[in-house]
Structures are given as structure tokens and as C-alpha cells.
Amino acid sequence: MFDNIKKNFGFGMMRLPMNGDMVDYDETCKMIDTFMDNGFNYFDTAHGYLDGKSEIAIRECLAKRYDRDKYILVNKLTNDFFNKNEDIIPFFNSQLEACGVEYFDIYLMHAQNAEYFEKYKKCKAYETAFELKRKGLVKHVGISFHDSSEVLDQILTEYPEIECVQIQFNYVDYLDPGIEGKNCYDVCVKHNKPVIVMEPVKGGSLINLPKKAQDIFDSLNGGSNASYAIRFTASFDNVKMVLSGMSNMEQMLDNISYMKDFKALNEKEFKAIEDVCKIFKEQDLIPCTACKYCVKGCPKNISIPELFSDYNAKKAYNDWNSDWYYSIHIQNKGKASDCIECGKCENICPQHLPIRSLLKDVSKIFDKK
Numbered sequence: 001m002f003d004n005i006k007k008n009f010g011f012g013m014m015r016l017p018m019n020g021d022m023v024d025y026d027e028t029c030k031m032i033d034t035f036m037d038n039g040f041n042y043f044d045t046a047h048g049y050l051d052g053k054s055e056i057a058i059r060e061c062l063a064k065r066y067d068r069d070k071y072i073l074v075n076k077l078t079n080d081f082f083n084k085n086e087d088i089i090p091f092f093n094s095q096l097e098a099c100g101v102e103y104f105d106i107y108l109m110h111a112q113n114a115e116y117f118e119k120y121k122k123c124k125a126y127e128t129a130f131e132l133k134r135k136g137l138v139k140h141v142g143i144s145f146h147d148s149s150e151v152l153d154q155i156l157t158e159y160p161e162i163e164c165v166q167i168q169f170n171y172v173d174y175l176d177p178g179i180e181g182k183n184c185y186d187v188c189v190k191h192n193k194p195v196i197v198m199e200p201v202k203g204g205s206l207i208n209l210p211k212k213a214q215d216i217f218d219s220l221n222g223g224s225n226a227s228y229a230i231r232f233t234a235s236f237d238n239v240k241m242v243l244s245g246m247s248n249m250e251q252m253l254d255n256i257s258y259m260k261d262f263k264a265l266n267e268k269e270f271k272a273i274e275d276v277c278k279i280f281k282e283q284d285l286i287p288c289t290a291c292k293y294c295v296k297g298c299p300k301n302i303s304i305p306e307l308f309s310d311y312n313a314k315k316a317y318n319d320w321n322s323d324w325y326y327s328i329h330i331q332n333k334g335k336a337s338d339c340i341e342c343g344k345c346e347n348i349c350p351q352h353l354p355i356r357s358l359l360k361d362v363s364k365i366f367d368k369k
Contacts, residue, residue, distance in 0.1 A: 001140045001163055001194070004105075005072055008234055008241055009259040010042035011035050012198065013054045014291075015245035023050065023057045031252050032061050036071070038256050044243050046076040046110060047095055059100030073101060076110035076144060077125060085123045092132065107138040108166060111293075111350060113147035117155055126159050142166065144198065146350035149183035156191040166196040168350065169239070170206060171232045171273045172280050172287065173199075179287075179351065185236065194240040197233045201226050201244070203289030203305075205312075213279040216272050226251070227258045228265070232273055235264035285312045286358055287351055294345035294355060300334035304345060304355060307336050311362045326366045336363035 017027040035041075043062060045054045055075070062071060081091050096102065107129055109120055120126060132138040142164035145152055156162060165188045173179035188195045201207055206229040209217070217225055226244075234242045242259075246252045265273070290305040298304065306329040314322035336359040345355045 001106075004041075005241065006039050006041050007259065008239070008262060009040055009230075009255065010044055010072075010074075010196075010241050010243045011040070012243040012245040013043060013045040013058060014049045015247040016050065016054065016057055017247055023053050025057065025060055027249070028057055028061045029065070031246065031249055032065075034249065034252055034256070036066065038260050040256070040259075041070060042072045042074070042241060042243075044074040045099070046078055047081060047091075047098070048078050052098065055095060055098035059098060063100035068101060072105045073099065074106040074108065075099065075104045076108040077120075077129065078110040079116050079119065082123065082125070085125070085128060088123065088125060088128045092137070096137070103137050103139065105138075106140045106142055106164065107132065109141075109143045112143045112145045112151075112155060114151045115347075117151065121158075126161075130161055140164065142193075142196070144196075145184065146352075149180045149187045152184050152187045153190070156187065156193060160191070162193065164196055164240075165193045166198055166243075168199045168289075169195070169197045169233050169236075170200050170202050170229055172202060172206065172277055174277075176287070185238065189238050195236070195238050196241040196243065197239055198243050199289050200233045200242050201229045202287065203245075203291065205285075205287065205289065209276070210279055210283055213276040216275050216279075220269065220272055223258065224254050226254060228269060228273060230255065231258060231262070231265050231269075234259070234262060283315065285315060286353065288312075288353065289351060291350060293348045293350065297344045297348070298334070299342060299344070300338040300340060302334035302336065302338060302359070303329050304359070307362050307366075308358065311358075311365060314365055323366065335367050336360070337367040339363075 017024040043058065045058055047055060075095050077088065082088050109125060109129065129138060129141045133141055140163045142162055143155065144166035146168065167184045168179055169181045169185060173181040175182055185195060207225050209225055217228060230242055230244060233239055244255050246255065286308045288305050288308040292305055294304045307326065310322045310326040310329060339356060339359045341356045343356065349355060
């Protein structure tokens with residue numbers, strides 16, 4: 001299924017360059033052109049990304065400007081946008097229209113976990129996706145996944161027709177007991193399913209490192225922090241695609257520089273990553289990827305990812321900027337202490353974070369009584 005994919009690096013369209021609340025089409029077009037000119041052709045979107053603006057950006061910046069056979073386009077069936085089987089086809093058709101295409105190369109059952117899987121089965125979502133494949137409207141059917149390796153094994157056992165699995169996979173989550181990066185990867189190998197990697201730099205958390213960790217990478221004399229993170233994931237045999245959510249040309253050019261002629265990490269680089277992981281564990285930072293799934297349903301309008309970022313920066317660097325940014329992030333929004341502990345955020349968090357408890361930790365540092 002990956003025969004038409006030119007390289008093992010994809011453009012995740014979740015964090016695009018913005019002009020205020022709108023996608024910067026001019027900059028996005030330049031980034032897509034640079035991506036394509038360097039031999040890459042894999043694009044990943046979902047209806048919920050940027051409140052629907054990601055799909056429109058696909059249409060305006062990609063579909064209208066390139067022949068359909070020149071790129072691979074991935075979209076997803078997301079839990080929030082259907083409640084019964086009859087909702088799925090109209091939603092799917094709206095996605096085709098929004099993206100300006102006649103088919104999707106890969107259609108993923110989005111963010112599968114134990115709870116969502118039961119809903120998708122009840123609504124016969126998998127069966128509907130397989131029927132779309134038979135009609136030629138979808139070339140391949142897969143899943144994106146956020147749960148335990150046990151649940152992943154169940155899904156792949158019940159639906160062996162699944163052709164690929166997109167998992168969160170990066171060097172700090174590799175042995176994390178909550179994310180189970182290694183275990184989920186191993187389940188994919190067991191079922192002979194190619195792996196697509198999301199969050200290789202953990203929502204940017206692996207870019208700005210604590211000084212001790214930065215010193216380790218600096219000692220290697222070459223390569224950005226992102227390069228070590230992305231190359232780590234791409235070094236695994238069953239990983240066929242690594243996605244990066246690039247929001248500016250600088251990130252695009254950096255990623256292209258080491259993925260155009262990809263080389264797996266060497267022994268010295270793997271050892272450096274192992275040492276960096278030890279430092280992260282010592283820091284005890286909040287492993288939030290800023291996907292913002294938690295924000296939409298928050299009754300107190302708390303910008304949870306931003307407040308977690310402020311907390312991590314304070315803990316890692318202990319500078320005044322963290323307090324300043326916290327004050328910005330709560331303007332016309334809820335403070336950490338405003339949490340009413342309804343639990344909606346924890347139910348949807350792909351990282352399975354104890355958000356209610358963590359907000360109390362944030363409040364202790366930033367909210368002055």
C-alpha cells in the first residue's frame with residue numbers, strides 16, 4: 001500500500017502557518033511546493049484539525065494546484081462527527097468536497113480507544129469504510145490509535161482487514177507505561193501492519209530541551225533536536241511513514257534536510273537519546289502534546305495545553321517568562337484553579353493524563369490567592 005509513497009516522511013496538516021484565525025495560504029502553498037519539490041508527497045488531515053480549516057487548506061493549496069495522482073492524501077472518520085451509521089456517508093462526502101478530491105488514499109478510523117471502538121462497531125463504521133474501499137472512494141483503510149497495546153491487539157484481531165496503524169511513537173513515549181509506544185509497535189509487527197508515526201517530537205516537547213539534555217545533543221556536533229526525534233522513529237523497520245506537523249518554512253527545511261536522504265540513527269546517537277530520556281524522567285514534566293482535544297468541551301474555557309506548557313517551562317527553566325505567558329493564557333479564559341473537575345478533558349485525552357490533578361499542580365505555582 002505504500003508503493004506510491006515516495007519517501008518515509010509526511011506533512012501533518014494539524015499545525016499550519018496562521019494569520020490570526022485563518023490559515024496563511026501563501027505560506028502553506030510555499031511549504032507544500034518545497035515539500036513536493038524535494039520528492040515528498042504524503043499529506044495527513046482530519047476534519048477537526050483547525051476547526052475544519054485544514055481540509056479547506058488541502059483544497060486551496062494542494063488539490064487545486066497539483067494533479068491528483070501526484071500526492072497521497074489521508075483523512076479520518078472522527079468520533080465527534082457521527083452518532084449513527086447513517087451519519088457516516090454524508091460526513092465522508094462532505095470531507096471529499098472540503099478537500100476538493102474524489103477519493104482518499106487512506107481513510108483512518110480516528111483516535112481509536114476502547115470506548116470509541118465500541119461506538120465504531122455499533123455504528124458499523126469499519127464495515128462502511130471497507131465498502132467505501134470497494135467503491136474506490138478510499139484506497140486503503142486503517143486506524144489511528146491512542147490506548148493500550150491490549151486494546152490495539154483486540155482491534156486488529158477483530159478487523160484483520162485493517163491495512164495500517166497510526167500510533168504515537170517517540171523516544172520519551174517508547175517505554176512510557178501510559179502510552180506504551182514499544183508495546184503498540186510490537187502489536188503492529190505481530191499483526192503484520194505497517195506503522196505510521198504521529199507526534200514524533202511530542203507536540204514540540206522534544207524541541208526545547210532542558211539544558212542538561214541539550215548539552216548531550218550538542219556534543220554530537222550536528223543535527224537539530226527535531227532531527228534526532230524524527231530519525232529515532234524512522235529507524236524502526238516496520239515504520240513506513242513519519243508525520244510532522246510543520247507550521248513554518250524553517251521547520252519544513254530542517255525536516256527535509258535529514259529526511260530527503262534518510263539515515264537511521266547510529267549507536268552513538270541512540271545512546272544519546274537514552275541519556276536524554278533519563279533527564280526527562282528526572283524533570284518530571286507534564287507529557288502534553290498540545291493536541292487541544294481537551295479544550296473544546298471544557299466548561300470553564302481553560303486553555304489546558306498552554307497552562308501545562310507554562311508549568312513545564314517554569315519547572316525546566318524557572319524564569320519569569322513562564323509567569324508572563326500564564327497571565328496571557330488566562331486572559332478572558334479560565335485559570336487552572338477554575339477547574340470544576342468534571343473530567344471531560346480526561347475522557348478525551350490521548351495521553352491519558354490526570355488533567356484534574358495536574359491543574360492543581362499548575363495552580364499551586366501560578367494562581368496567587
